[in-house]
Amino acid sequence: MSRRLLHAVLPPLVPLVALALAAELAVRAGWVRAFLVPAPSTVARTLYREAESFRALALDTTAASLTGFGLAVAAGIAIAVALSSAVWIQRAFYPYAVFFQTVPIIAIAPLLVIWLDFDRTVPASAFIVSVFPVIANTLAGLLSTDPALRDLFRLYGAGRMATLWKLRLPYALPSIFTGLRVAAGLAVVGAIVGEFITGSGIGGDIIVARQQQRVDRVFADLLLSALLGIVLFSLINLASRLTLRHWHASERAGAEEL
Amino acid sequence: MVESETTSTARGPAGPASGGIAVDLHGVSRVFDGGVVAVESIDLHVEPGQFLALLGPSGCGKSTILRLIAGLDRPSRGEVSRSPSSSSAAEHAPIAYVFQDAHLLPWRDVADNVALPLELRGIGRARRRQAAARAIERVGLGDAAGRYPAQLSGGMKMRASLARALVTSPDLLLLDEPFAALDEITRHELDDELQRLWRERGMTVVFVTHSLVEAAFLAQRAVVLSRRPGRIVLDRVLALPVERSAALRTDPGFAREMRALHEALERGTAP
Numbered sequence: 333m334s335r336r337l338l339h340a341v342l343p344p345l346v347p348l349v350a351l352a353l354a355a356e357l358a359v360r361a362g363w364v365r366a367f368l369v370p371a372p373s374t375v376a377r378t379l380y381r382e383a384e385s386f387r388a389l390a391l392d393t394t395a396a397s398l399t400g401f402g403l404a405v406a407a408g409i410a411i412a413v414a415l416s417s418a419v420w421i422q423r424a425f426y427p428y429a430v431f432f433q434t435v436p437i438i439a440i441a442p443l444l445v446i447w448l449d450f451d452r453t454v455p456a457s458a459f460i461v462s463v464f465p466v467i468a469n470t471l472a473g474l475l476s477t478d479p480a481l482r483d484l485f486r487l488y489g490a491g492r493m494a495t496l497w498k499l500r501l502p503y504a505l506p507s508i509f510t511g512l513r514v515a516a517g518l519a520v521v522g523a524i525v526g527e528f529i530t531g532s533g534i535g536g537d538i539i540v541a542r543q544q545q546r547v548d549r550v551f552a553d554l555l556l557s558a559l560l561g562i563v564l565f566s567l568i569n570l571a572s573r574l575t576l577r578h579w580h581a582s583e584r585a586g587a588e589e590l
Numbered sequence: 591m592v593e594s595e596t597t598s599t600a601r602g603p604a605g606p607a608s609g610g611i612a613v614d615l616h617g618v619s620r621v622f623d624g625g626v627v628a629v630e631s632i633d634l635h636v637e638p639g640q641f642l643a644l645l646g647p648s649g650c651g652k653s654t655i656l657r658l659i660a661g662l663d664r665p666s667r668g669e670v671s672r673s674p675s676s677s678s679a680a681e682h683a684p685i686a687y688v689f690q691d692a693h694l695l696p697w698r699d700v701a702d703n704v705a706l707p708l709e710l711r712g713i714g715r716a717r718r719r720q721a722a723a724r725a726i727e728r729v730g731l732g733d734a735a736g737r738y739p740a741q742l743s744g745g746m747k748m749r750a751s752l753a754r755a756l757v758t759s760p761d762l763l764l765l766d767e768p769f770a771a772l773d774e775i776t777r778h779e780l781d782d783e784l785q786r787l788w789r790e791r792g793m794t795v796v797f798v799t800h801s802l803v804e805a806a807f808l809a810q811r812a813v814v815l816s817r818r819p820g821r822i823v824l825d826r827v828l829a830l831p832v833e834r835s836a837a838l839r840t841d842p843g844f845a846r847e848m849r850a851l852h853e854a855l856e857r858g859t860a861p
Contacts, residue, residue: 480689480691481695488710488758490710494710498709498710499695502697505697578739579697
């Protein structure tokens, strides 16, 4: 087990460490000016010294991302179920679901502040950018139910609800998880963009730090937001692996994915 | 393997106890959207408890006929009827369908897959687990009840699929090229198994296949369809003993039946 963990964690660490060392060297040697790119050691020191403030910012952003993501999952799956229930519903409403994918969140966020309030803008922004992948992937999964199994359910007189719960939704699970993986990263992006407007959390701090020429702090913020995305993504992968462990050999071995 | 053992009627004296229902297709045609005629003017009466093989080239509408019999599809013209089932208990479903692939639910173990038809019919957990265990035992999967489909071989998956079909004690078992994807030896094993189950339970069986050997080995009666649009080219009661054994495959009578089926298949395939 620990060996497997090592195999999973070690390879991605190699380029990170190499890049950090290269950056450190470049800054110390004066090839890159420190007010443009801070030395990794400076960023680490900043993170350590100002840990208290970073912790509060990260908590803010995490809470908003998770709220937006949770709403996106619940609403996305419910919308996909509704869309899959009839062809005409799908034709009528799916184009409007695509709206969520194409909406320029940075342009909408100021509106959100006006419509909602500051507290709700950030989760709403996370929700808007992450709901579409959930809808699209869940819908694709729901529409790909094995026709033979649908026949089987009909043959034994299963109703709509039984078919949804016992066949179509479980059958769509691999697809749903694909949607969740994409949505998790996007939720963090959405939250950060929302925070650019509200001035809270990591996103807000990026704006402030930039105005104060604190590139070290901007980099620390970037690092934290990336970390948040990675943690969310990994949690989804873990959930996927646990849920689908009986499905096929790949999930049992759990080899290829992060 | 003597001629006198065979009978002219579909059911021999040593045949299975009657437990099946009759199926009637009267002037049945099925035209799909876009005008493709899958089957045309099919008249077919299947006796209760009969084992019927439905043969024909690919795309001749064999599966369409099976779906029509199951009530999963409606004929464009003509009528499909089934005699009423002898039992109306909830555990009992009149029709069971076995597909070419096992089509098990990958998130359920064998026991829960086999119990699915009972679950859908609202049978309580204890009773359906019991019935599933019996069906699993009957197809020789006893020690695999707790395993998941991904952990089973092709033959074992098919056995599980067969158990799922039998768990409701159907009067009519429809099989759509069920063992076509399996290797030769496994297929023979499952053919034997199916024969045994049919003799024990006496349900009506309609078995779609494109294998002449399989049809002649399993069925009492064979119906050969032409290529699309499917029409009946041959409807023949096989003059073979009710009790089938592996030795039958080398019997002269077996070869004669095979030849008759083969000729009909060629006639039906010729343009």
